[in-house]
Amino acid sequence: xxxxxxKRPPLRVLLVDDHEVVRSGIRALLQATDDIVVTGEAGSVxxxxxxxxxxxxxxxxxxxxxxxxxxIEATREIRAKHPTTAVVMLTSFADDEALFASIMAGASGYVxxxxxxxxxxxxxxxxxxxxxxxxxxxxxxxxDRLRRGKHLMLDEKLARLSPQEERILSLVADGKTNKEIGxxxxxxxxxxxxxxxxxxxxxxxxxxxxxxxxxxxxLKS
Numbered sequence: 001x002x003x004x005x006x007k008r009p010p011l012r013v014l015l016v017d018d019h020e021v022v023r024s025g026i027r028a029l030l031q032a033t034d035d036i037v038v039t040g041e042a043g044s045v046x047x048x049x050x051x052x053x054x055x056x057x058x059x060x061x062x063x064x065x066x067x068x069x070x071x072i073e074a075t076r077e078i079r080a081k082h083p084t085t086a087v088v089m090l091t092s093f094a095d096d097e098a099l100f101a102s103i104m105a106g107a108s109g110y111v112x113x114x115x116x117x118x119x120x121x122x123x124x125x126x127x128x129x130x131x132x133x134x135x136x137x138x139x140x141x142x143x144d145r146l147r148r149g150k151h152l153m154l155d156e157k158l159a160r161l162s163p164q165e166e167r168i169l170s171l172v173a174d175g176k177t178n179k180e181i182g183x184x185x186x187x188x189x190x191x192x193x194x195x196x197x198x199x200x201x202x203x204x205x206x207x208x209x210x211x212x213x214x215x216x217x218x219l220k221s
Contacts, residue, residue, distance in 0.1 A: 008035070010034075010035050010036055010037045011035060011036045011037070011058045011059055011124065011125065011128040012037055012039045012055065012056070012057045012058045012059070013030060013036055013037065013038050013039065013057055013058065013059045013060070013061060013124060014038075014039060014040045014041070014042065014048070014051055014052060014055055014057040014059070014060045014061070015027060015038060015040070015041045015042070015061050016041070016042045016043070016047075016048040016051075016060060016061065016062045016063055016066070016071060016074065017043065017061075017063040017066075017090065018043045018044065018063060018065075018066050018067040019043075019063075020043070022063075022113070023041050023043075026061060026120070027041070029117045029120065029121065030121065030124070033121060035125070036121070036124060036125075036128075039055040039057050040054065040055040040057070043066070043067065044066055044067055044068045044069075045066050045068050045069040045070070045071070045073055045074040045077075046068065048060070048062065048066070048071070048074040048078065049074055049077045049078060049081075052078045052081070052082060052085060053081065053082075056082060056085070057085055058084075058085065058086065058128050059085070059086045059087070059088060059124050059127055059128045060075070060078060060085060060086070060087045060088070061088050061090055061120075061124065062074060062075055062087050062088065062089050062090060062107070063089075063090050063091070064089055064090070064091040064098050064102070065091070071089065072089075072098070072101045072102055072105045072107075073105075073163055075087045075089070075102065075105040075106055075107050076105040076106065076162065076163045077162060077163060077164070079105065079106030079107075080106075080162040080163075081162075086108045086127035086128060086130070087102075087105075087106065087107045087108060087109075087127075088107065088108065088109045088110075088111055088123055088124060088127055088133070089102045089107045089109065089110045089111065090111055090112075090113055091110070091111075091112060091113065092112070092113050092114075093112075098110075103134070108126075108127040108131070108132050108133060108134075109123055109126070109127050109132060109133025109134065110133065110134075111123050111133070158203075158218055160202040160203075161199060161202055161203075164185075164195060165195055165198060165199040165202070167185065168181055168185070168192065168195050168196060168199060169199055169203075169211060169214075169215045170215055171184065171185075172196065172199075172208050172211050172212055172215065173211070173212040173215035173216055175212070178192040178193050178196065179192075196208070196211075199211065
């Protein structure tokens, strides 16, 4: 430890992996440290988002592939709701597309599951201090891809939306009612209404019609 570290509260970490044995192994590794505590575990996208809401961790160790979806999707949701929470993606393969998508979702780093225990601990400490695990060459490659353009970069307003709000925007553009959207996304009609209100506010729009026109321009092109 460097001088002064002992005064800092321990890093609070949430473990997300759909294999309990993997979570148990990482938990045991982190419990052997004196500056990291595991505040929760999750095995699915939904559980990850709920646990992040409940425990407000400093760092999430996130498996890229989960049983009910993508850890990248969970990362987007968590980072949108909790911008100070850092995420380290954990995966079995080096995948350029997943790396790019992880960074776009707000992850601070990307670690292979084959990593040695000490390196994973260092990675968690690094992002816990607000630093990135990415080296400059990777960062430059990502910036180059951003300059070439993703649809989210076509309008900075669209980048404000959470993945759920973006899904709802697309369904509004399809002419679906709040009830129909709720049925499709397994949400209460009132919850959909709240999402639509938030979405309109973020986009600076006043009506569903304006939202539909916006979506057809930026999401459907």
